[in-house]
Amino acid sequence: MSSVYIHIPYCHHKCTYCDFHFSVQKRSLNTILDAIIKEIDDRREYLDSKKLESIYFGGGTPSILSIKQLETIFKQLSSIYNWDKNAEITIECNPEDLNKEYVQGLKELGFNRISLGIQSLNDTVLQWMGRHHTVEQSLKSIELLQKMKIDNFSIDLIFGLPFYDSEYLLKDLKYLVNKFHPRHISAYQLTIEPKTKLHHLVQKKNLIPASDEKVAKEFLLIQEYLTKNGYIHYEVSNYAQEGFYSKHNSAYWLQKKYIGIGPSAHSYNGKERRWNIANNYIYAKNVLSGKTYSDKEDLSTKQLYNEYVYTRLRTIYGCDLKEIEHFFGKKLKEDFLRNYENYKEYFIVNNQNYCLIPNKGYLIADKIAVDFFV
Ligand SMILES: C[S@@+](CC[C@H](N)C(=O)[O-])C[C@H]1O[C@@H](n2cnc3c(N)ncnc32)[C@H](O)[C@@H]1O
Incomplete structure (x- = not known):
């Protein structure tokens, strides 16, 4: 879907x-x-x-x-x-x-x-x-x-x-x-x-x-x-x-695929992130005349991992160790666990799922996520 x-x-x-x-x-x-x-x-x-x-x-x-x-x-x-x-x-x-x-x-x-x-x-x-x-x-x-x-x-x-x-x-x-x-x-x-x-x-x-x-x-x-x-x-x-x-x-x-239509809209199809020109005039002119109206970045495993950690730590969905290993490999899973040791007190761990504790964890979610980045 x-x-x-x-x-x-x-x-x-x-x-x-x-x-x-x-x-x-x-x-x-x-x-x-x-x-x-x-x-x-x-x-x-x-x-x-x-x-x-x-x-x-x-x-x-x-x-x-x-x-x-x-x-x-x-x-x-x-x-x-x-x-x-x-x-x-x-x-x-x-x-x-x-x-x-x-x-x-x-x-x-x-x-x-x-x-x-x-x-x-x-x-x-x-x-x-x-x-x-x-x-x-x-x-x-x-x-x-x-x-x-x-x-x-x-x-x-x-x-x-x-x-x-x-x-x-x-x-x-x-x-x-x-x-x-x-x-x-x-x-x-x-x-x-x-x-x-x-x-x-x-x-x-x-x-x-x-x-x-x-x-x-x-x-x-x-x-x-x-x-x-x-x-x-x-x-x-x-x-x-x-x-x-x-x-x-x-x-x-949850890293699902979506398309963004209209000026400045972003899209993600699992491999690349794409963003449309954030200018109404140029967007419309280029779309209607068949010219390019977006830019894109092919996402590396590291970028995908960083985005995963950043978005998941801000949510109730949390980071799933099985998912991390499956999508990003064993090395990044070990990396995740090493970083986790520094912030243990901010986490609730349920089976293999690592979530920030909403009150004190969410408050500094961005700072924690950046420290997990590779
Ligand atoms: C881009 S707006 C569009 C929705 C609608 N046009 C409106 O203004 O209510 C989406 C939401 O982002 C939030 N927002 C936008 N800029 C913000 C900022 N600098 N700080 C905090 N919230 C912001 C506002 O609560 C807003 O309702």
């Missing part, structure tokens, strides 16, 4: 923290859609299995697209791939884009999972983030999803803000959980990315990022609350009720 990711590279506005690939100029939207339709066809041989386990529309802001535009993409996908009712079909939506007709249209197209960019339950924070929705709109959008029987929705939140008190953050989280019981919650630590407004403010010394202590405290507050309230911390930034792990993101973390 495989997965498809479609990148919709437009947003209504620029958020102060975001460095994903998008444009707020929508003049080229129809040309980009033509290119996406053509890319789906051009690359029909990229994945050996045409049976899909998940389809994910990410961005940018996919909810910028009309139901008709989304339908055109679906038609093209279904001319090449097939999927059944168990496939997870997700769209990232901004709260302000949702209304009854739109959600009905999404349901009719087959979307069975909506990921909502809520980010915060405080209007001052939302403004500081450059968001163009209010807390009231957020709450209304969740109510709408529930009213329209979208059972599987996920909420994105950002923690580790420079000025928002941890106690308020926890209060917001409790409110969301008690009122809506979302199946899935992504809690992202705010990162200050180059070329963003926040980065600029930090460089000009007009903003001091949250201290490591505040970030760690909030990570643990969120974790303690959610794990005591029926959520499984299945990846560093992701929590879900039993049976509601994101199939699509899990496919990335």
Whole structure:
């Protein structure tokens, strides 16, 4: 089984923290859609299995697209791939884009999972983030999803803000959980990315990022609350009720094959990693005129091993010694065990499966993974 990711590279506005690939100029939207339709066809041989386990529309802001535009993409996908009712079909939506007709249209197209960019339950924070929705709109959008029987929705939140008190953050989280019981919650630590407004403010010394202590405290507050309230911390930034792990993101973390369509999208077919040009104009021009629009790297065993360790240590799936030996050889298995000795106290080992302990292990998962790299 495989997965498809479609990148919709437009947003209504620029958020102060975001460095994903998008444009707020929508003049080229129809040309980009033509290119996406053509890319789906051009690359029909990229994945050996045409049976899909998940389809994910990410961005940018996919909810910028009309139901008709989304339908055109679906038609093209279904001319090449097939999927059944168990496939997870997700769209990232901004709260302000949702209304009854739109959600009905999404349901009719087959979307069975909506990921909502809520980010915060405080209007001052939302403004500081450059968001163009209010807390009231957020709450209304969740109510709408529930009213329209979208059972599987996920909420994105950002923690580790420079000025928002941890106690308020926890209060917001409790409110969301008690009122809506979302199946899935992504809690992202705010990162200050180059070329963003926040980065600029930090460089000009007009903003001091949250201290490591505040970030760690909030990570643990969120974790303690959610794990005591029926959520499984299945990846560093992701929590879900039993049976509601994101199939699509899990496919990335379990090294399954996927194709990424659209500007900046990445693909992986077990041998190479490929990424499309992160420029709307050049992407569309090259796709439509039959020129190259992606770059690729053939992955060596060492690179594949490093990626395996990095992604698996951040998840509940952990590193499996049998898998390591099978895919990467005996020497890398021995290497893994040698490194493990230095970090034993952060691991839970179950049979041959090595997982980080979520509270203290996930907190430094990236540092540990880098020390395991070859
Ligand atoms: C690229 S956005 C797209 C979804 C949607 N357009 C939105 O803005 O809500 C995906 C998620 O990544 C998270 N994100 C993006 N940049 C981030 C950053 N610098 N730090 C923390 N989280 C970030 C946000 O929570 C966001 O909802």
